[in-house]
Amino acid sequence: MSDKSLPAGSRPTFTDQEALQFHSHGRPGKLEIVPTKPMATQRDLSLAYSPGVAVPVKAIAKDPALAYEYTTRGNMVAVITNGTAILGLGDLGALASKPVMEGKSVLFKRFADIDSIDLELDTKDPDAIINAVRYLGPSFGGINLEDIKAPECFIIEQRLQELMDIPVFHDDQHGTAIISAAGLINALYLTGRDIKKVKLVVNGAGAAGIACAELAKAIGVKPENVQLCDTKGVVYKGRTEGMNQWKSAHAAETTDRTLADAMKGADVVYGLSIKGAFSKDMIQSMAPNPIIFAMANPDPEITPEEVAAIRDDAIVATGRSDYPNQVNNVIGFPYIFRGALDVRAKAINMEMKVAAAHAIAQLAREDVPDQVAAAYKGARPRFGREYIIPAPFDPRLISAIPCAVAKAAMETGVARHNIEDMDAYKAQLHARRDPVSGVLNNVFESVRKSRRKVVFAEGEEEQVLRAAISYVNQGLGSAILVGRERQIYETAEFAGIDLKDREGIEIINSGLSTRMEVYFDYLYQRLQRKGFLKRDVMRLLSQDRNTFAACMVALGDADAMVTGATRKTSKALEQVQRVVDARAGRRVIGVSLCISRGQVVFVADTAVHERPTGEELADIAIETAEVARRFGYTPRVAMLASGSFGHPVSELGEAQREAVRILGERHVDFEFDGEMSADVALNRDALAQYPFARLTDTANVLVMPASHSAAIATSMLQELGGAMVLGPMIVGLDKSIQMIPLNANDLDIVNMAALAAFDIGL
């Protein structure tokens, strides 16, 4: 297990094996490069490459600013490291740092739509790094230095800033400093302190520690009230051991010599050092209402549980996403670069950093609107001790931070491009946000709170077994594996999984179940007039795991169920529907969630109705719109057909037209229209050809004319378009039962189990 240090059951976690599988699954690593222009014809080739490419080449040679128009430069950031300070893990080398750097690049893309590439340099020589990077200017709009240890990082950053005319930003220094400053501003406000009077101790005098101390001073903490500590204790005036010029600049006039001395009576402590560096005694000795930012990654200097065991008046933050108050540079670097790139900034200066810190602090104080609440673990946060900083999935970050950064850049003369209309810019920023980020987040977080029991009907299958373990390990709830104990243990052994003493996992063999009689009575009652004899029902229960597992859910022995790894959805659904009815007044349908190129669409009915009538299409639209809402989207429904609004004239659009009429009569509370073709539904320009259409924007709910066309369309999206497809989610049953596709892997199954536990279909 990865988090052995944490108290049992307190944190959602994952196994080392899961972390490795996550990284190796599919295409190894976390990134790929995708062309933005088609290269399908000879003409494309001659435009993209020789001879057509010569035209922009000559234009850029004449006017270098045109590189922003004709190349990727303006939206491209390099993440550069030598792996000498990888998180809090230390110097593990350039190659080992690659997963973190790929991660940073992915975060740039997901959160701020910035293209980024990680470059790991295999040297510890600052001059070699400077030389390797200084000539990369033409390729990038910015350089993000990452996990390069102090003091080399200071030399490298400063020299590159002098040599290059684009922002060179050491994330561990300034990203961390900006977020911690934002958290500090709010924590001081909540504890009613005056920034000029607070005593701040910074433990860790490396890249992050020194930059955080500097920014804290820049926003008002008095230099004489700041003490820096490192492995040798307090950095005091006159100390000679383990010193460098950057530490000397913060050396304090004090008789304190140890971290314990420094922390006595301190108001605020920043941990930017190493796991476990703060002892309980040190925390105990701090001033009333202490502010403790234990930011070492992946494990903090002290955990919030450890602090809570000693005192109840502290505001605690960590660098981790699984505690409240995540003070981590992920909240900053994507958005800070977004603002800097959008004004083609030459640098990221102190004013831009301070502006970012205030923008982040301000955001945490604002009321969280409905559409944002979904990003917050199912519960609406309120500014306070457990919410001093917005969460990384907060969709408002993309507009709040870049605007502040861009404005400060323009005001201080480092911008090479002026943004005239800030409101228009804000709207553009909002549109950049990748809806994929966070789409399942609220589902997982809400399930984590309810910790429900999911029965995995095909417990002997390896991928199902892995998924059940992952479901439990992630703190989502408990799992029941249906199957023969011996077989499940054999599968586990074969897969290298240790199943012994797994808390939260139960194995139930239908043949040995003590509940068989109850299930039998229930099922016989349901099936006796549908051609089933007692022995048929007995055989169903003992031999068909879907029937048995569905009885568990029907009779309250489990909260939800997943199945489908060994049977086609239609077959599994048929078995389940012998046990569980549709919800009163509801229609059972299949909804697939498709995520492709930053767009999220819900497609229905992908499972049940072969050729729906107008009435059925209207019901499908209502069910699917509700699913979209549960995911936090405002539904806009398109009734899809091969043509749009009566052209070409065909009876094939008849059912769709009727459905639109019925939805009108039912006065539904969402936008809908049709019949329309897929391009009209999904492409703004095509939709604009029909000014009378009632959709205010492109559709995000697509009601297909038939289940086979729905299934074909989603499979094609997945196979040809590289879309992520989740589902079909079964909607409308009286109990929460979800199906997984035949070829689903363990990650797909966990997603489906979480959706089942979230009651997505109820």
Ligand SMILES: NC(=O)C1=CN([C@@H]2O[C@H](COP(=O)(O)OP(=O)(O)OC[C@H]3O[C@@H](n4cnc5c(N)ncnc54)[C@H](OP(=O)(O)O)[C@@H]3O)[C@@H](O)[C@H]2O)C=CC1
């Ligand atoms: N939450 C966040 O967003 C971020 C967190 N961090 C975390 O901050 C930590 C430091 O990273 P970074 O500054 O990049 O690394 P550096 O290698 O540049 O600096 C590490 C510093 O920590 C000090 N240190 C190590 N062990 C101890 C200890 N037991 N007591 C006191 N000081 C100690 C070192 O002291 P010495 O100088 O004597 O060697 C050094 O000053 C890491 O854990 C990292 O994960 C970093 C960036 C962002």
Ligand SMILES: CC(=O)C(=O)O
């Ligand atoms: C978050 C980060 O950048 C670090 O811990 O190094």
Ligand SMILES: [Mg+2]
């Ligand atoms: Mg880092």
